[in-house]
Amino acid sequence: MGKLRLSVKERERSEVLLKVSQSSISLSKASELLGVSYRQVLRIWKRYQSAGASGLKHGLRDRASNRRFDVGRRERVLELYRAKYGDFGPTLAVEYLVKCDGETLSEETLRQWLIAAGMWSPRRRGAPHRQWRERREHWGELVQMDGSDHDWFEGRRGKASMMVMIDDATNWTHAKFFESETTAAAMTVFGEYVGHYGLPRSLYVDRASIYETTRDSTVEEALQDTAPLTQFGRAMRELGVELILAHSPQAKGRVERRHGVFQDRFIKALRLQQINTLESANSYLESQYLDELNEQFHVVARSSVNLHRPLPRGLNLNHVLCYQEPRVVQNDWTVSWCNRIFQLGPEHQKLSLARKKILVSELLDGTIRLTSGARSLSWKEVSARPPKGTPKPKPPASNKAPCKPAANHPWRRRP
Numbered sequence: 001m002g003k004l005r006l007s008v009k010e011r012e013r014s015e016v017l018l019k020v021s022q023s024s025i026s027l028s029k030a031s032e033l034l035g036v037s038y039r040q041v042l043r044i045w046k047r048y049q050s051a052g053a054s055g056l057k058h059g060l061r062d063r064a065s066n067r068r069f070d071v072g073r074r075e076r077v078l079e080l081y082r083a084k085y086g087d088f089g090p091t092l093a094v095e096y097l098v099k100c101d102g103e104t105l106s107e108e109t110l111r112q113w114l115i116a117a118g119m120w121s122p123r124r125r126g127a128p129h130r131q132w133r134e135r136r137e138h139w140g141e142l143v144q145m146d147g148s149d150h151d152w153f154e155g156r157r158g159k160a161s162m163m164v165m166i167d168d169a170t171n172w173t174h175a176k177f178f179e180s181e182t183t184a185a186a187m188t189v190f191g192e193y194v195g196h197y198g199l200p201r202s203l204y205v206d207r208a209s210i211y212e213t214t215r216d217s218t219v220e221e222a223l224q225d226t227a228p229l230t231q232f233g234r235a236m237r238e239l240g241v242e243l244i245l246a247h248s249p250q251a252k253g254r255v256e257r258r259h260g261v262f263q264d265r266f267i268k269a270l271r272l273q274q275i276n277t278l279e280s281a282n283s284y285l286e287s288q289y290l291d292e293l294n295e296q297f298h299v300v301a302r303s304s305v306n307l308h309r310p311l312p313r314g315l316n317l318n319h320v321l322c323y324q325e326p327r328v329v330q331n332d333w334t335v336s337w338c339n340r341i342f343q344l345g346p347e348h349q350k351l352s353l354a355r356k357k358i359l360v361s362e363l364l365d366g367t368i369r370l371t372s373g374a375r376s377l378s379w380k381e382v383s384a385r386p387p388k389g390t391p392k393p394k395p396p397a398s399n400k401a402p403c404k405p406a407a408n409h410p411w412r413r414r415p
Contacts, residue, residue: 006057014053017045069105077103077110078117084272090114092265096272135169139301140308142168142244143200144255145190147181150263156276162262163189166255168204169301172197172294173258175285177278183210183231184364187321194317198308202242204252212245231323238320240309261297319369323362329353334385335360335370341385342370345378353377 006014016033019025025033031041047055080101085093090111097103097110114120136142145165152160161181165174174193178185190203205211213230229237236243246252269289275281311317327335333344333353337360344353351372358377361369370377405411 010056013044013056017048020045074113078113088268137169137303138305138307139167139170140200140306142202142204144168144204144252146206146252146255148259149181152267153270153276154267160278164255164258165189165193166258168254171298173290175290177281186210186232187235187364191317191321198310199239199241201307202244203236204244204246207245211243235320318363322364325360326357327360328355328357332385341382342379343382348377
């Protein structure tokens with residue numbers, strides 16, 4: 001005989017009715033103790049007399065629900081999970097079962113099925129204490145940016161880096177794949193974000209060498225009392241975007257958590273879409289996945305005011321998001337840049353540029369620009385510096401023996 005399982009309420013009734021059977025209390029007192037009417041306690045007492053404590057058990061216990069799924073459908077869903085979604089969590093698996101296979105069920109139902117089949121183990125994750133930071137109030141007030149180097153294609157190609165930008169107020173996300181996290185990658189994804197939404201007020205990044213430099217200040221920077229900047233930092237200063245450097249990964253937790261979403265969900269999406277190249281992955285991101293992600297995970301900002309700013313009139317963003325360095329024009333009107341030599345055109349003779357500084361810019365597409373103030377300079381690349389003037393020939397050395405003073409020479413005379 002198996003064990004009788006009773007709820008707390010049923011055990012309490014059993015104890016009270018046991019006292020009634022022992023004539024310790026009356027049925028009237030039992031109805032008072034159990035909080036039911038006298039007629040109801042009579043019905044309960046009748047079941048107790050006929051079946052004992054088991055008569056108090058609820059009649060629907062251990063019976064299958066009338067709303068249960070068909071056993072065949074349960075097995076079909078579990079087979080789909082085994083074949084296609086074996087490493088998916090219940091939440092993500094349900095999304096794909098609905099979208100790709102037409103199987104509609106709740107996340108908790110699938111989770112319980114997977115646990116019963118030994119295909120999922122419930123786990124409780126302990127998290128360290130963090131100080132909660134309230135979201136910014138406006139869209140465009142603060143945007144977090146970071147790169148994630150990962151095996152996104154599960155060995156179908158080499159590792160790659162996904163540059164991710166996420167708005168702090170709304171979770172609105174923009175992302176793009178690159179071979180690695182570089183200055184060019186950061187400038188490219190930032191330029192695309194500005195093209196879509198405008199200039200954010202602040203940008204929150206980590207302390208990688210792309211965003212923070214450890215070099216000493218130059219003499220000019222020391223005289224102007226300005227900190228040394230990286231190429232990306234210089235571009236943000238020109239655009240009027242405040243660059244905030246985080247002291248820990250947890251400080252920019254929103255973009256770190258978005259990395260986790262991508263590394264779980266997007267990797268599986270790439271596998272199902274059979275995408276193996278960066279070009280195809282970026283196309284899938286831009287054309288479909290980011291729209292679906294933002295629709296699913298964005299939140300409404302506390303304020304409806306959009307703080308993104310348009311680009312200043314006349315500003316070419318490509319001329320700011322690039323590599324720039326000042327260079328001194330040589331007397332032969334040439335300028336050196338990355339082991340290349342550029343010869344300035346003769347039409348700039350009136351500017352008297354020799355021994356003066358000009359700005360050399362290399363755009364992200366490799367285009368070279370030479371400027372003096374706001375003026376663009378014409379130039380051509382040369383393979384070597386123009387030859388210097390022919391030096392004057394030195395007089396030939398004389399073969400004449402050196403002259404030795406005589407013994408009675410005045411130079412030899414002593415006073």
